[in-house]
Amino acid sequence: MTDIALPAGFQDLEPLAARWARPTENERNAIRLSAAPGDFVDFDALMAPRLEALLAHLATLPARPEDPADYNALLLAAAFAEAAPHHELYGDSAQVPFSFDARRFTPDHGTEAT
Amino acid sequence: MSHPAASLDHIRRSVPQIREELGVAPVPVRAIRDPAIYALEKERLFKKVWLKVATAWELPNPGDYKVKEMPVADTSVLIVRGKDGRIRAFHNVCTHRGNKVVPNSDFESFGRARANVLSCRFHGWVFSTEGPLKSVPLQDHFGQIDTACLGLRPIACDEWQGFVFINFDPEPAQSLADYLGDFGALFGGYPYHESTTAFRYSTVLECNWKVALYAFSEGYHVPTIHAGSLPGFRGIEHSDFKLMGPHASSTIYGAGMDAAPSTQKFAGILHGSECHKPRPDLLPPAINPERRADFQFELPNIFPNLLIHLASGCGYPGMSYFTHQFWPLDHGRTLWEGINYFRPAENAAERAAQIHVNALHRNAWLEDTATMEDTFTGIMSGAIDDMQLMDQEFLIRHAALTLDRHLEEVD
Structure with a gap:
């Protein structure tokens, strides 16, 4: 994914969105599971300082934003929501340490595509 | 809430009472190991009780x-x-x-x-x-x-x-209301139906269904198994034991954990929301009756294969409750289903925060499920004949005794 627009004020994060933002949990899982330790370090370094501002923007939007750039902003926040623990808790490992194989978990979130 | 806390005093047990009533001896693993027991479970349990x-x-x-x-x-x-x-x-x-x-x-x-x-x-x-x-x-x-x-x-x-x-x-020998009995009174009245945002996970585990059930039925494992996903979890207390016929329950209290920086920001979104903030006032009156601030969730085993962890936003941020079910596919194969329930997000920030909280809990479940196939392999090896159970594992002891009673019943 090379072209993913974000709202005004967040366009500097568009390369991150292109790398990480995906509409479904399975797609985000696949990216995360193939990430190298340095990817988590970079994601956190660029995203953590902007998270509060991004969440403040998202708080003004419906749960499923219609505007494509706003929707991409939600997907970026969702990707960080799932990736941040790998930097903060799991030593930049793509796997949860000492865990069951994540690929054997099947997500099913009702009307939300997975 | 039609059932005041006082009316359920008879279900409460102290640790000495639990030891006296359920015993303290090691519990045999035969019911897990023996395929013949599974055949009995199908006929005398799963085809007889409410599921x-x-x-x-x-x-x-x-x-x-x-x-x-x-x-x-x-x-x-x-x-x-x-x-x-x-x-x-x-x-x-x-x-x-x-x-x-x-x-x-x-x-x-x-x-x-x-x-x-x-x-x-x-x-x-x-x-x-x-x-x-x-x-x-x-x-x-x-x-x-x-x-x-x-x-x-x-x-x-x-x-x-x-x-x-x-x-x-x-x-059926009993109506559903009679089967649930005091559990229905203990857990009744919470607005479960308002938490329609569900994150469901499932997997097929190569283990007997009771290995998976028992692994999720105690808080003893939290400081070790969840050292990665719940770092620095402080003051965990598994208490307020309750017995209700075939069902049992207890409460997990905890003084909190070392929340990571991102978790603090995502949790802040949910804790700052009228819809998702901790709502101890919504808990049925006999659950955390003293309204302790360190309440995390109530953990019941609804016999035979359902757990409903009721948190009302007091444990994992914004999480209303979560459930586990354990469906035998065969003696040594189990379909596990875990579902996290939230109230619907009112904006996109709440949605992202729910995704974060759900991911933390999903990761904890990955830590939980990591033990189950190894445990079953160990039990099937014949190396041990009994489980050694401590007080916080009383739900396991109670479920094992209840199962024995069902299997002993002659048609």
């Missing part, structure tokens, strides 16, 4: 249905909301020659019946969502057929607080 199979909010409209494969009862079950608004359960079996009325390839699937009828794809027999056989193609070509007797085969079905239960016994 939760759906929620009413999964089937909000007339015609909505859910199909659930249930190898433990050797059948496929159709749960459907009829035109009259009532949810019923049927064997998903066409009364013509036994084909599935609704074909499916997963353990569960959902759909909506058009015009409140379901049509078997084999020969086109049409059934009302309320059960009766409505039409048979070429009916006058049958030399003998009594369509009035050929409706979908019903399964006893009832609801508690929007949770849909079935009982495969054609004449």
